[in-house]
Amino acid sequence: MGQSKSVFSQEELEEYQDLTYFSKAEIVHAFERFQALDPDHVRQNRHASIRLATVLAHFPEIRVNPFGERICKLFSSDGEGNLTFEDFLDMMSVFSENADKDVKTEWAFMIYDFNNDNVIDRSDLTTLLSKLCGAESRAPPEEQISEETMKEVIDKIISEGDLDDDGMLSYPEFEHAILKSPDFFGTFRIRM
Incomplete structure (x- = not known):
């Protein structure tokens, strides 16, 4: 050292x-x-x-x-x-424990905005879910969610998070949703 x-x-x-x-x-x-x-x-x-x-x-x-x-x-x-x-x-x-929630939220939004269009839309949510529990995940095929289930989950996320009914999540809508999920900040970290 x-x-x-x-x-x-x-x-x-x-x-x-x-x-x-x-x-x-x-x-x-x-x-x-x-x-x-x-x-x-x-x-x-x-x-x-x-x-x-x-x-x-x-x-x-x-x-x-x-x-x-x-x-x-x-x-x-x-x-x-x-x-x-x-x-x-x-x-x-x-990704440290000491990072401020606003910083973590901003970076999470950028990470999940896969098509870099400054909103989280259905395409981004499809990619996100696919990486977590779909075809792009490490889960065995029998444990991956179906296309139908993925669509249902995306519909639910949009219906709960989309406050202005434009079919996507803007940064303020994403921030609002994340702040209602306190466990998110505990998992959005890398320990040194």
Whole structure:
């Protein structure tokens, strides 16, 4: 651990601390987790970008998350899922226990807005459910939900969350729904 502390100056640690929900010790620990993803590459250049495939292969919390690839792509500077330490630190900060609910809600909305049109529509909900418990999930075929059940669930989500009856969830509608689900914030995290 002592070796990693020397990687950053006090000034850099203070800047990272100001920009995240982490203490200096947690930042050093985050760097150790980042470096463990591709030790040789990061040892040669601490500003290295780690490829998406490497992150997915060596970071269990992301690998098992049905939205892992999407999360990496949203947090990566290059938009392809390749992560620099700063990208990784931002991601870990948003998913930390100390991150503010508004920040978590904003990022959840972006993660679930698969078609990037600033609303969560039927297409987004279909993708979300497919990744959680449908054809794109890791569930055995007999445990996956049917197309009919998926449509029913989507109809229910829209009918309960769509306050202006336009057939989709805007950010304020999504936020309203999430705030009624306090357990969401406990599950929207990655432990360091």
